[in-house]
Amino acid sequence: MMQIDIFESAEKMAYEAAGKIIDLVSHKPNAVLCLAGGETPRLTYQCLTGEAKKRNIDFSSVQWVSLDEWVGIPPSNAGSCYHFLQQHLFNPLAVHPSNIHFFDAMAANVSTECEKMNAKIKQWQRLDLILVGIGMNGHIGFNEPGVDATLPAHVIELDSITQQVGQKYFTENTHLQKGITLGISQFIQAGMAILIAAGASKAGIIKKAVEEPVSKWVPASHIQAHANAWVMLDAAAAGALKINEKR
Ligand code: PGA
Helix, strand or coil, rough: CCEEEEEECCHHHHHCCCCCCCCHHCCCCEEEEEECCCCCCCHHHHHHHHHHHCCCCCCCCCCCCCCCCCCCCCCCCCCCCCHHHHHHHHCCCCHHHHHHCCCCCCCCCCCHHHHHHHEEEEEECCCEEEEECCCCCECCCCECCCCCCCCCEEEEEEEHHHHHHHHHHHHHHCCCCCEECCCCCHHCCCEEEEEEEECHHHHHHHHHHCCCCCCCCCCCHHHHCCCCEEEECCCCCCCCCCCCCCC
């Protein structure tokens, strides 16, 4: 079941999203988490690390799984997903490297990286929680419009919108052609899925994702089929929805 929660501000949304992650880890200290990079989750991670410290929540046994990465971009590049998570989660929470399971987007054979990740997830059975943002084209991770939703982790040609919008993460113009990503099937099977979006620029695509029929052309719309999903929006991102009740 998918539940939509609308908050008066992005700050409130971030606080509630962080709360869901903290609740899970308090009950399951060895939870397998997959948390997205990107601008939207930044505040959520700020709340998460702040609350974790304040409430003394033990994250030392949590397993951290990569959602996606730009193929050919090294982890030292500030625009990489790894770098973002290192800065906003792994460093503040002092995560031990052995608990970090990320795609090596510099590997000579990136398909092998997908196989390794699929095997790990099979071993854990599933992700306990996955938190994603939504792209302007409706992607989640790098599951681009038209993607086969039955795929597990895979390498994909990036959509032109992703190539353009993705420039915002980099200090200089960067060639972004391929991505490596978990698949929609792994998203659907996760114990809990959270999709967060903030700002008016996301209002149109959010409407398509949650109020229109599930379509491979709007990959985020698959969240409608999730057994335990939360769509958390600030008022602006919810601006085009029929249901528009704020908390
Ligand atoms: P954003 O990215 O949070 O930076 O808007 C979302 C996404 O592309 O998944």
